[in-house]
């Protein structure tokens with residue numbers, strides 16, 4: 538998450554109203570239910586907690602770097618979106634200690650015009666229950682509702698789970714692997730043609 542993005546965010550558009558229509562409860566594989574909702578500024582400490590609970594592998598797969606703590610302005614940036622150009626959806630659950638975030642999916646403006654960059658993380662103990670797929674589809678739908686139809690993502694080339702999610706649930710237009718990172722360009726699965734099965738490119 539480059540500093541340039543944080544700097545650029547200060548010049549962003551006014552914050553739109555909180556999109557309540559994106560709040561919903563979903564059932565995961567295994568029967569547990571979690572709430573999906575747009576992120577809020579007060580999630581900042583909950584993002585810190587989520588990062589601290591991530592395994593080293595998951596944190597590395599998400600951020601491509603190993604840091605004991607992320608810089609504090611990153612959490613502030615992540616929690617404060619304008620709900621149009623930048624949007625994040627969180628998955629939350631109630632615990633005896635309060636609400637805990639167990640997953641985040643987000644999009645940010647990419648360098649290319651009319652394109653958003655997406656990224657996802659699900660807490661280790663909640664992986665493999667379908668939450669990544671739910672967040673992926675929800676974030677692409679929310680982006681489409683805001684006029685964004687083209688997406689990109691950088692994924693470590695050995696991150697087979699994330700690559701599988703993208704290839705099985707989106708329409709891949711381009712896939713380039715360089716220096717261990719796979720750059721994908723894609724659209725929503727129902728944006729004009731059926732999804733491709735298996736690996737693309």
Ligand SMILES: CC(C)(COP(=O)(O)OP(=O)(O)OC[C@H]1O[C@@H](n2cnc3c(N)ncnc32)[C@H](O)[C@@H]1OP(=O)(O)O)[C@@H](O)C(=O)NCCC(=O)NCCS
Pocket residue numbers: 594595596598599655656657658659660663664665666667668669670671690691692696697698699701702705
């Ligand atoms: C990648 C991640 C977001 C996926 O979330 P998740 O909740 O575990 O994902 P789901 O349960 O919805 O789906 C996992 C998919 O990977 C598949 N999968 C699991 N292990 C796999 C493997 N070794 N190789 C290929 N596919 C695999 C599952 O079968 C499933 O696909 P399917 O639904 O088509 O059957 C999550 O694992 C995570 O947070 N990882 C660490 C951070 C990260 O990698 N972020 C991506 C950066 S963009």
